[in-house]
Amino acid sequence: MWTKGQLTTYREQGFLVQRGLIPPDQIERLRSAADEMMSEQDDNPPEVHVVREKSGPVRSVFCMHRNVQPFRELCRSEPIAGPVKQIFGSDAYIFHSKLNYKESFEGTVWLWHQDYGYWRYDGVDDRLASALVMLGPNTRNNGSIALVKGSHRWGVLDHYSDEITTSYKQWCITPEALREHITDESMIIPIEGDAGDVCFFDCRIVHGSNHNFSPAQRYSLIYAFAAIDNVPSGVENPRPDWVVARQFEPVTAELPESATSLGAPA
Numbered sequence: 001m002w003t004k005g006q007l008t009t010y011r012e013q014g015f016l017v018q019r020g021l022i023p024p025d026q027i028e029r030l031r032s033a034a035d036e037m038m039s040e041q042d043d044n045p046p047e048v049h050v051v052r053e054k055s056g057p058v059r060s061v062f063c064m065h066r067n068v069q070p071f072r073e074l075c076r077s078e079p080i081a082g083p084v085k086q087i088f089g090s091d092a093y094i095f096h097s098k099l100n101y102k103e104s105f106e107g108t109v110w111l112w113h114q115d116y117g118y119w120r121y122d123g124v125d126d127r128l129a130s131a132l133v134m135l136g137p138n139t140r141n142n143g144s145i146a147l148v149k150g151s152h153r154w155g156v157l158d159h160y161s162d163e164i165t166t167s168y169k170q171w172c173i174t175p176e177a178l179r180e181h182i183t184d185e186s187m188i189i190p191i192e193g194d195a196g197d198v199c200f201f202d203c204r205i206v207h208g209s210n211h212n213f214s215p216a217q218r219y220s221l222i223y224a225f226a227a228i229d230n231v232p233s234g235v236e237n238p239r240p241d242w243v244v245a246r247q248f249e250p251v252t253a254e255l256p257e258s259a260t261s262l263g264a265p266a
């Protein structure tokens, strides 16, 4: 559970990093399950969806939170679900989840974007937040995520659909909007860390990450949560279930009443 100060920092910056939140034995179980999902795909649960780089290695593994036990367990545990419920001031469900893997020397960029730049087309409002759990070292050289502090207050910037840069069709912020808003390199905050560190971030924060040009693989696990009553609606061509979960099971961490009344959601 967060203190009032942590919740205030999250609301001001649009993100909060907690070091060593997940213990090494749990990280070990997550890593083994992740490696299994990446290598033995024929046996994966049917909803688990793998996306590969153009050059072959796995880029993302979606939807392990439903039936792959270590992933299911983690997103419902107090260290992760507790702060999320405080952020929303309500219960939450998993909107989507993915392991973003970057193979050494081959893992590719995530261009600058705001998650809500495309999630808004899924028929949800902006009461969404993510928890990025590092399952190994995340460094500038292996392509750790970078965030622009305070950018969650900029509104939704102009996005376009990039289908050229990587193997994954991605909604990205236009270069014109980037030049207008990110006017100094010091605004970019690299989030480096080790296994067990977690970065919680707002769905409107501008973020991205670089190519992995190091010999070390990068493992980042991202759970995206939505407030329990923020369910997709009114969309003509809904995206598939592996990327927009349509199961609204509440996360189960129990919180005392005092935890959700710390401050009104932004």
Ligand SMILES: O=C(O)CCC(=O)C(=O)O
Pocket: 100, 110, 115, 143, 144, 145, 207, 208, 209, 220, 222
């Ligand atoms: O894995 C990363 O480095 C960034 C991923 C990301 O921005 C996203 O999944 O929205």
